[in-house]
Amino acid sequence: MPWWLLAIVLIFVLGLWAIIGDAGYAPIFRALSGGMVTTLWVTAIAFSLATLLGMLVALARTSGNRVLREIATFYTEIVRGIPVLVLLFYVAFVGAPALIGAANWLLAPIGGSVTIRQFDFAWRAILALVVAYSAFIAEIFRAGIEAVPVGQVEAARSLGLSRWACFRHIVFPQALRTILPPLGNDFVSMIKDSALVSALGVQDITQLGKVYSSGTFKFFETYNVVAFLYLTMTISLSLLVRWLEHRLAVSDKR
Amino acid sequence: MTTLRLLLAAAVLAGSGIAAHGQDLPDLDGRTIVAVTENAYVPLNFADPASGEGVGLEYDLFNEIAKRLNAKVDWQLASWDVMIQAVRDGQFEVGMDGITINDERRQLVDFSDSYLTSQQFMLVRADEDRFTDAAGFAADPNLLVGAQAGTTNFYVAVYDVLDGDEANPRIKLFETFGTSVQALQAGDVDTVLMDQTSANGYIGANPGAFKVVGEALGSEDFGFILTPGSDLAGPINAALAQIKADGTMAGIEQKWFYDYNSAQ
Numbered sequence: 374m375p376w377w378l379l380a381i382v383l384i385f386v387l388g389l390w391a392i393i394g395d396a397g398y399a400p401i402f403r404a405l406s407g408g409m410v411t412t413l414w415v416t417a418i419a420f421s422l423a424t425l426l427g428m429l430v431a432l433a434r435t436s437g438n439r440v441l442r443e444i445a446t447f448y449t450e451i452v453r454g455i456p457v458l459v460l461l462f463y464v465a466f467v468g469a470p471a472l473i474g475a476a477n478w479l480l481a482p483i484g485g486s487v488t489i490r491q492f493d494f495a496w497r498a499i500l501a502l503v504v505a506y507s508a509f510i511a512e513i514f515r516a517g518i519e520a521v522p523v524g525q526v527e528a529a530r531s532l533g534l535s536r537w538a539c540f541r542h543i544v545f546p547q548a549l550r551t552i553l554p555p556l557g558n559d560f561v562s563m564i565k566d567s568a569l570v571s572a573l574g575v576q577d578i579t580q581l582g583k584v585y586s587s588g589t590f591k592f593f594e595t596y597n598v599v600a601f602l603y604l605t606m607t608i609s610l611s612l613l614v615r616w617l618e619h620r621l622a623v624s625d626k627r
Numbered sequence: 628m629t630t631l632r633l634l635l636a637a638a639v640l641a642g643s644g645i646a647a648h649g650q651d652l653p654d655l656d657g658r659t660i661v662a663v664t665e666n667a668y669v670p671l672n673f674a675d676p677a678s679g680e681g682v683g684l685e686y687d688l689f690n691e692i693a694k695r696l697n698a699k700v701d702w703q704l705a706s707w708d709v710m711i712q713a714v715r716d717g718q719f720e721v722g723m724d725g726i727t728i729n730d731e732r733r734q735l736v737d738f739s740d741s742y743l744t745s746q747q748f749m750l751v752r753a754d755e756d757r758f759t760d761a762a763g764f765a766a767d768p769n770l771l772v773g774a775q776a777g778t779t780n781f782y783v784a785v786y787d788v789l790d791g792d793e794a795n796p797r798i799k800l801f802e803t804f805g806t807s808v809q810a811l812q813a814g815d816v817d818t819v820l821m822d823q824t825s826a827n828g829y830i831g832a833n834p835g836a837f838k839v840v841g842e843a844l845g846s847e848d849f850g851f852i853l854t855p856g857s858d859l860a861g862p863i864n865a866a867l868a869q870i871k872a873d874g875t876m877a878g879i880e881q882k883w884f885y886d887y888n889s890a891q
Binding site for chain 2: 400404407462465466470488489490494571572573574576580581583584585586587588589590591592593
């Protein structure tokens, strides 16, 4: 075991010991553990959708169609340049009402209608994270796709493979290897960025920490637990990503 | 015959008198009111540390208002940063978070009548000896105050302690009460304004770190915010007036400002 991992395990054990042993920490831990579920499901849904959208944007950016390419590049550049928190407010208060308006316009002929109230803050926060991360993930996918030598594509095409078959069997499997490590990295960083949803009042770990510390006046005790919970999730995930990287490297050498 | 008519008239009068009493308040017919708060403002709205349930003066008061109007309350949570916008959009019908009534906000949302006039106190480090009241604080240009932008403690700091300039560099802005109190403890600022309950809470949670100096400051009136054009303003104000008049409000204030021990 490398030294850094040993140090982390040691800190983890000490933290756990403090939480179990200190009567003051147990109620904080109980109060915040509900937020962990929220943080995890918000991250999981947002990341899956962002990966999907990011892949589509990357395909558009690398496609032969100029219009698609221009639109995708425009989207990536605009979204990447706005801080996630600002984007969150835009999505929640400009994007969401606009979506509701559009939905009502579409539903009007069949007599249906939706109200802004049915689109709750958790889903608006997820939408914002999807938009924000899809731009970064698109760049990761593009890098992966472009890392496959163009000669291979030309060879495959000249052998009569369709564009789709070429992507499916030649480009994608190789691109995946380049893509996975940075994608895993983005997942870890989204767990942390999901804390931004607390700006809307979504009851994730950060918001529950804010609420708990303001109710009990125990500021640092609460944020110690908040940090501990995030670290537990992010470190176990980055270990998983490392292991995946390792696996892929093995198959690379074969 | 005359006696009978007199009796009848008296009965009608008496009856109408009783009815008028009950009719004082509009009947909302079991309607559900969507209300929002944040649970981060002791003692107005906060999560009970033991159960995690939202409790506080605003919960008690608004539940009482709804009860008297024959309405139910659907309590929702949102952060303070987005509350006014969300109520304005109609996502929530009524919002409360110790919101100071002022004209700028009136252009965005409707306000109910004031249900509380806040009193703010100066929380300082326990070893503070450079000033003992607001005037002493204002006189020394080196002294800094920590506040949350757009909240009561900010407005009181601007208008009741300092010179009325909202951009005064002596006010350092923080995200939450908790962070401004940490800044006070660390020495970044020299005072933070808060109500008596919160001050007691911080003093109790950090033994020997803080004390309160000076008299009560400010006269910020708190109101419920309502979606513009809301039909709830009339009924809420009527119920509020009755709750204040019959002493219920005094009881709720006593409970949360004096009896509740936030440092337990």
